[in-house]
Amino acid sequence: MSRTVLLLLLLLLLCGPAAGRPPPAATPRLKLAFPELRARHGLRLFALERSCCYEALLLDEERGRLFAGAQNHLLSLALDDISQRDRKIYWPAPVEWREECNWAGKDITAECMNFVKILHPYNRTHLYACGTGAFHPVCAFVEAGQHAEEPIFKLDPRRTEDGKGKSPYDPRHAAASVLVAWAGVPPSALSSMTPAGSTSPSSWPFFGCRRSEDPDDDKIYFFFRETAVERQQGLGKTSFARIGQICRNDVGGQRSLVNKWTTFLKARLVCAVPGPDGADTHFDELRDVFLLQTRDKRNPLVYAVFSTSSSVFQGSGVCVYTMADIRRAFLGPFAHKEGPNYQWVSYQGRVPYPRPGMCPSKTFGTFGSTKDFPDEVIQFARHHPLMYNPVLPHGQRPLFLQARRALHLPRIAVDRVTAADGHYDVLFIGTDVGTVLKVVSVPKESWHRMEPLLLEELQVFQDASPITSLQLSSKRQQLYAGSATALAQLPLHRxxxxxxxxxxxxxxxxxxxxxxxxxxxxxxxxxxxxxxxxxxxxxxxxxxCSEDPRRGSVPQKQLYGVEGSTAFLECVPKSLQARVLWTYQRTPDDPQREVPTDERVVRTERGVLLRSVQRADAGLYFCHATEHGFTQPLLRLSLEVIGARQAAGKAPAGDPQLAAGPPGRKVWYRDFLQLVERPPLGAADRGCQRLWSRGRPPPPPRAPAGAPGRGQGAEPRKARRRRTHEGPRAERGPRSASPW
CATH class of the missing domain: 3.30.1680.10 (ligand-binding face of the semaphorins, domain 2)
Structure with missing residues (x-):
């Protein structure tokens, strides 16, 4: 087989229907720009001078405060209005840390600062905060009071502790954590333990905690992505989205895996678009996760945002997972490398007791601590941390897709809303261009198959800076967003x-x-x-809407067009998802016909452009919007066509009525056309006119139209030139038949 044939086969594989044809980009029904949101829809902003990077947000409904971390600052803002009643704590890195950071080759003005990355409620009166500390991570306790009316917000810089293992060193790195009581171990030891068998995950975008009926069986679920070799060995290392599980009372092993998690297991999170030939398009870069609490607190829904690392197309997707599917994956078989090529297969050998991943329990088991686990269990956990079965999304496909190449979805928050016909999940998705997408998930055929509706695209930040954090208050019906430049507050509905x-x-x-x-x-x-x-x-x-008293009423508009010139029939529906239909009738008694398009009649996003108006274009035009199988009239437009001579205020001899227009009616456009024909004099023209008036007699007055001019009753030269240029068409008169 020649190289040409091999190349063609490779191109077919890479550019087939599954890989080369991404789904179309979703169109929002309503798109609102920053000025309109700020002026009419309650958008509020907050920003500090000489600060940035509002990444860490903590929403406290009881205190009515939004706590935020920024560069060298901690903030306490009012939930009702973040632009009012703000409290600030200045928390910079010590001078010696900044100098040491600068000596290491870092930018002292951009990197050698204390960027607050982590905020947690510690107890009823204090918060726990961590920052980068100029590449020297540091944590501290912040006193915030117990009630909303207490104006307390202070930090004791002398009572700080080492933040290594909790906050990242580099301000460009993401951070996520959960603060739990870890079997009597202080919070500083929470992140110092590492998973056994892990391949150095590149990021840990989210931590989640689940409580079970047995306190000893409580588990921590966390989400991350890592680069590993899996399944297809020939492709090398690939990025994978993972969900990890550890026991809350895991304190490490006794002789091996000391200070390492002995109950750590991981499974692959799949978010893919099924292809027609069985090849799926995977979204493998995990960006953010949101846990939506349900009535059963032990079974939240997991909403995750992904992007793709594919070089064929760029896009983002949102997948939703259930805790039942997550538990099923961790109770399934372990993955095992087998054969000469070390292919991943399902492990069929004997699994030691207690099963790796189980939590030690004094109530329901014989092991009171992970230090009591047999060495056989510890070694199996070290070499088999990966589960064979992946976690598939609900519905076996993404809930929402956005295939625009220049748009990524780094953040998500979800609100469960009670409506007249059931409960709906509304997704607020932050983008990397400063916008928020509002998506509602509705049942398409049944409640087991959901369909996304993109309701709004909102320009929250004017400078289009990426959204780095999202918090949602269902109680106050407000959304809070953070970026590198500011904090924003916006109502959930308009x-x-x-x-x-x-x-x-x-x-x-x-x-x-x-x-x-x-x-x-x-x-x-x-x-x-x-x-x-x-x-x-x-x-x-x-x-x-059958009982709507205004149903059937259509706004009306009168439009005048000059024969031979252009006319624009404007009609823009509020919904960007609506399809506009134009119909026309010459008289009210004629049937309505669809307006065709050709070289003279051009359809645009904002209406219909008539490039050369004719007499037969006069009539009634109707603008209709068709959406979701429903058609409604938006505008009734009456177009009146004015003849060119009538528009110029001149008419043929013997027809003064045409020149003057209808009796008792002022031809309003005549003055405007005369200005276009003879514009006002500029400064230079006025000066020449003064010189002319000084040295020469004034020119003779212009004869009116139809009156004798110079010579033997000859018509004016200008009118003669116009008649010669127009030719016989001016004498032909209007056409009687429609051009359509």
């Missing part, structure tokens, strides 16, 4: 922005909003009102 009609509110399918009979307002489940209309699942205005 019901009035969807429109002023029942159909527009219904088509939005926003579980926060409902039609109350007069406007699109916030939906409150406990409120009982006769005219309240909401249907998130179907969003059918034909059923919900």
């Amino acid at each position: 019901c009035g922005a969807y429109g002023k009609a029942c159909a527009e509110c219904c088509l939005a399918r926003d579980p926060y909003c409902a039609w109350d009979g007069t406007a699109c307002t916030r939906y409150v489940p406990s409120t009982k009102r006769r005219f309240r209309r909401q249907d998130v699942r179907n969003g059918d205005p034909n059923v919900l």
